[in-house]
Amino acid sequence: MIRTVLGDIAPDELGVTDSHDHLFFASVKLAGQELDDAAAAGAELRAFAAAGGQALAQWTPMGLGRRAEELPALSRATGVHIIAATGLHQAGHYPPERLAVLLDGLAERFIAELGEGLRLDEQPDGAPLPARAGLIKVAGDFHQMDRHASAVFEAAAAAHxxxxxTIAVHLEGGTHPLGALTTLHDRLGVPSGSVILGHLNRFPDPGPHREAAEAGAFLGFDGPSRANHATDWRLFDLLGALVEAGHAEQVLLGGDTTSAAARAASGGGPGIPFLLTDIRARALRDFGPETADAVFRRNPARAFDTDWRL
Structure with missing residues (x-):
């Protein structure tokens, strides 16, 4: 089953999916560009639904303004399935005092949010909300795993x-995908098929992408966001190489909207709908309906499908 904020659904109910995006996000690294407007989030979701979107995975983890209390109502109002995240980002995204609270009993926090319900970011030790997390978000550092990342990966593996x-990995600048996969799979015993490696388009080296696909991991390409614009022009070269190598079944695509300026509804765009109006349209032209259906429908249904133990 796939765990959404409105409950568990069968994989074939998920539909056309944005596999990595943010309806709400607030970081000290993006002061003044917080995604904290519920009306704007609803407008983005409605436009996404109008373009054929049926599901969205919000990768915003604990403590970064994920607005868990808003997600069920947004899902009901727009008809879009929402998969919420527990997890923890890089240390630099948090004020030190907040990070210290979240790190205490980290694996147990992840497990509780997956099995009992999300907590309010302002009250991480409060009562659970009705909505539960459906994935674990973690983050590596640039070309390495720092001490903070290692601790978070260990907690995520225990929660898995x-x-x-599923464990979804922010790769800083798209780097160190094989190192992150080795840590999770070889050292911590997480099956490769339960790992999504995100931001691969930010470091457009097809060799590690192919190796990660051969190992069975899911490959996340999260353009076209403003954070990724420097390598957006390489996106279809990378996708084409994977398709040609027979790895289309491992590819996921998302918009990764991380700032108010990137919203179509209230900023300068391109926003969440662009993933379908432009990227999916080109995937259909370049690769055909079978591959496009795999990337936007079949692969997300497999990537987020879990034999839930809680």
């Missing part, structure tokens, strides 16, 4: 073994 949940 307790629940079965």
């Amino acid at each position: 073994h307790a629940t079965g949940a």
